[in-house]
Amino acid sequence: QSAIEGLEQDIASAILNAGDEAGLEEIRISALGKKGSVSDLLKSLGAMSPDERKVMGPAINGLRDRVQGLLSHRKAALKTAALEARLATETVDVTLPVREAAAETGRVHPIAQVMEELTAIFADMGFSVAEGPDIEDDFHNFTALNFPPGHPAREMHDTFFLPPGADGQRKVLRTHTSPVQVRTMQAKKPPIRVICPGRTYRCDSDQTHTPMFHQVEGLVIDKGAHLGHLKWILEEFCKSFFEVEGVKMRFRPSFFPFTEPSMEVDIQCDRSRPGEIRFGEGNDWLEILGCGMVHPNVLRNCGLDPDEYQGFAWGMGIDRIAMLKYGMSDLRAFFEADVRWLSHYG
Numbered sequence: 447q448s449a450i451e452g453l454e455q456d457i458a459s460a461i462l463n464a465g466d467e468a469g470l471e472e473i474r475i476s477a478l479g480k481k482g483s484v485s486d487l488l489k490s491l492g493a494m495s496p497d498e499r500k501v502m503g504p505a506i507n508g509l510r511d512r513v514q515g516l517l518s519h520r521k522a523a524l525k526t527a528a529l530e531a532r533l534a535t536e537t538v539d540v541t542l543p544v545r546e547a548a549a550e551t552g553r554v555h556p557i558a559q560v561m562e563e564l565t566a567i568f569a570d571m572g573f574s575v576a577e578g579p580d581i582e583d584d585f586h587n588f589t590a591l592n593f594p595p596g597h598p599a600r601e602m603h604d605t606f607f608l609p610p611g612a613d614g615q616r617k618v619l620r621t622h623t624s625p626v627q628v629r630t631m632q633a634k635k636p637p638i639r640v641i642c643p644g645r646t647y648r649c650d651s652d653q654t655h656t657p658m659f660h661q662v663e664g665l666v667i668d669k670g671a672h673l674g675h676l677k678w679i680l681e682e683f684c685k686s687f688f689e690v691e692g693v694k695m696r697f698r699p700s701f702f703p704f705t706e707p708s709m710e711v712d713i714q715c716d717r718s719r720p721g722e723i724r725f726g727e728g729n730d731w732l733e734i735l736g737c738g739m740v741h742p743n744v745l746r747n748c749g750l751d752p753d754e755y756q757g758f759a760w761g762m763g764i765d766r767i768a769m770l771k772y773g774m775s776d777l778r779a780f781f782e783a784d785v786r787w788l789s790h791y792g
């Protein structure tokens with residue numbers, strides 16, 4: 447009898463001191479498991495005399511019942527304590543005031559800032575802004591612009607193709623904003639002075655080219671528009687955008703299907719200091735845009751008579767220019783919507 451009472455004391459104190467459910471489970475196994483202390487006593491009943499069993503039976507079964515009761519109460523208490531501990535740490539007090547930083551107002555994305563700045567500069571020179579669809583058809587994105595069939599730019603490695611539209615036409619994500627000028631020439635009689643900012647898409651993305659990027663193109667169509675006008679417009683743009691009075695520019699011969707002659711334009715800069723670039727000084731050159739006289743085929747494709755009208759156009763990638771202006775190294779940062787980055791540049 448006293449052995450049973452001693453065992454019960456030991457098991458009871460072990461149960462009450464169990465710190466968690468895992469510890470409690472070990473105590474249960476050591477008492478009630480196959481080789482448990484209480485299980486051994488229950489097995490010993492088989493070898494007792496009937497008289498002895500009459501006394502020891504109820505005593506040992508009582509011990510097992512009381513141990514099971516203690517275990518289940520302790521288990522419930524430990525579960526409740528664990529839940530309360532979690533609730534205490536995970537409780538969110540929604541009545542707390544918003545953190546200062548989170549309450550900041552929104553920012554204009556650097557690309558949007560540059561778009562607005564470019565648009566304003568050209569608006570001051572008498573240009574209006576023309577916009578058009580991002581999803582274009584083959585004609586407006588390639589054929590009207592004098593891209594011959596089979597031209598590599600039409601291939602999948604450069605261009606995102608979409609399932610054909612309801613009209614059965616091949617649809618593409620526009621690879622430049624030039625289709626907008628095409629649509630403008632189809633819709634408006636000259637003189638035309640438009641700039642076409644917007645998103646453009648190319649397949650061949652890598653660490654310095656993202657699949658979506660931004661361009662601003664310009665178009666002037668008039669009876670006597672010539673390269674002298676183009677040169678002046680681009681100089682005025684560079685002076686305003688790069689904020690330098692005497693900016694030196696270099697016009698290099700180039701080729702584009704939609705312009706003839708075609709040129710690429712560099713501006714003078716100084717990149718001698720690492721990670722820094724200055725415009726209007728130095729002996730280095732930075733390519734900023736391409737331009738040229740609109741090819742006669744393009745004028746014809748857009749319903750204009752090349753013997754009556756002529757014009758010039760240019761195109762520039764905005765993302766690169768914005769990176770230069772803001773001194774950023776990684777183009778991808780533009781598209782990660784990292785609030786810290788945006789608030790720094792915004």
Ligand SMILES: Cc1ccc(OCc2nc(C(=O)N[C@H]3CCS(=O)(=O)C3)cs2)cc1
Nearest residue numbers: 624627628661704736737759760761762763
């Ligand atoms: C109807 C029409 C006729 C002519 C046109 O000429 C637009 C032009 N674009 C460029 C040019 O070099 N563009 C590139 C600069 C960097 S970029 O973003 O990769 C695209 C030269 S002339 C456009 C529309």
